[in-house]
Amino acid sequence: MSGDFWFDALLGLLLLQLALATILARQLAAAVMLYVVFGLMLALAWARLGAADLALAEAAIGAGLTGALLFSALARQPKALAPAQGPGRVERLPALLLCIASSTVLGWTLWQLPLQPQHSQLPAALEQLGSSGTEHLVTAVLLNFRAWDTLLELLVLLLALLGTRLVAAPEPAALQHWPLARQWSKRLLPLLVLVAFFVLWRGATAPGGAFQAGALLAAALVVLRLNGQLPALRFDLWWVRALILAGVLAFLLAGLLSLWLNWQPEQAVQWLRWPLPLAKGLILLIELSATLAIGLTLTLLVVGERKELRG
Structure with a gap:
């Protein structure tokens, strides 16, 4: 067996160990840190599968922004609470049996899947790629062939922001800024913003697009906000x-x-089917608008309306 096989096998085992360690961790801080590491390793797994866009999204959203959101929630916990006692061995037995049964069924299902898809839609998608308004298959699928899915994802993200604003409470403690972090953010964050818009533009011909670019933009805004280098972003601001x-x-x-x-x-209703002469311009407009919306939404979900970050 080749070295790639053993690397992928070890990576799969590491992902399982990190997932179990995250679930069974007794301390919340340890669970959050293990979750972030799990997200980074999962991004590596996506990269090994050749899905560069998913790897980028997992690293930026799954590990980066979600990790920051979990650490922010962890900081809101009362300091005086005693550490919770974990369940005993008897209480863990049903959960363990359920995990074993679920893993067995999932493994058997995956084993029964054919190595090659029997009814692949890839040839039909490639035939219509020239009339989609873009040269990259993933972007054509997201914004032309399956535009309904992408539109609903934006709606879900907007509803998540509105729901978070209803239950969020202001943080009482002031944040102390690390001088070294402020210096690094001044130099590296403009580059990260440029990379975000490059990923957006590159999505027409290569892996990338609005969600990956929006996640990178949000990461830049979150770091600037945490370092006190960005004014407060509030949902009540009109812009x-x-x-x-x-x-x-x-x-x-x-x-x-x-x-x-x-x-x-x-004829039937031609909803979300762009005419060929306008397809490229409309897709670029949607991608740009979605990038800004995703970036600001994720930023508000993590560090929005925090009164202690004035400065």
Whole structure:
């Protein structure tokens, strides 16, 4: 067996160990740190599978922003609480049996799957790639062939932000800024913003796009906010609300435009099917609006409206 096989096998075992360690950790801080490490290793696994866009999204959102959100929630916990006692061996037995049964069923299901897809839609998608308005297959699938899914993802993200604002409470403690972190952010964060928009532009011909670019943009904004180098971002600011809603509104307006341009009484409704001469421009507009909306939404979810970060 080749070295790649053993590397992938060890990576798979490491992912299982990290997942179990995260679930069974007795301290919340240790569980959060293990979760972040799990996200980074999962990003490496996606990279090994050749899914560079998913690897980037997992590293930026799964490990980075979600980890920061969990650490932020952890900081809100009362300091005087005694550490919770973990369940005993008898209480753990049903959960252990359930995990073993679920893993067995999942493993048997994966073992029964064919090595090659029997009804692949890839040839049909490649045939229509020239009429999609973009040269990259993933972007064509997300914003042309399966545009409904991407539109609903933006709506879910917007609802998540609104729900978080309803239950969020202000943090009482002031944050002490690390001078070295402020110096690094001044030099590296502008580069990260440029990389975010490069990933957005590159999504037309290579892995990338709005979600990956929005996650990178949010990471830059979160670091600047945590270091006190960015003014407070509040949802009640008109331009913040406008940019957040722009992701969904641009999608809807482009869909209405496609409906109007493709309207024929005798044919089915041509919703979210862009005419070829306008496809590239509309996709770029949607991607740009979605990038800004995703970046600001994730930023507000992590460090939005924090009164102690004034400065």
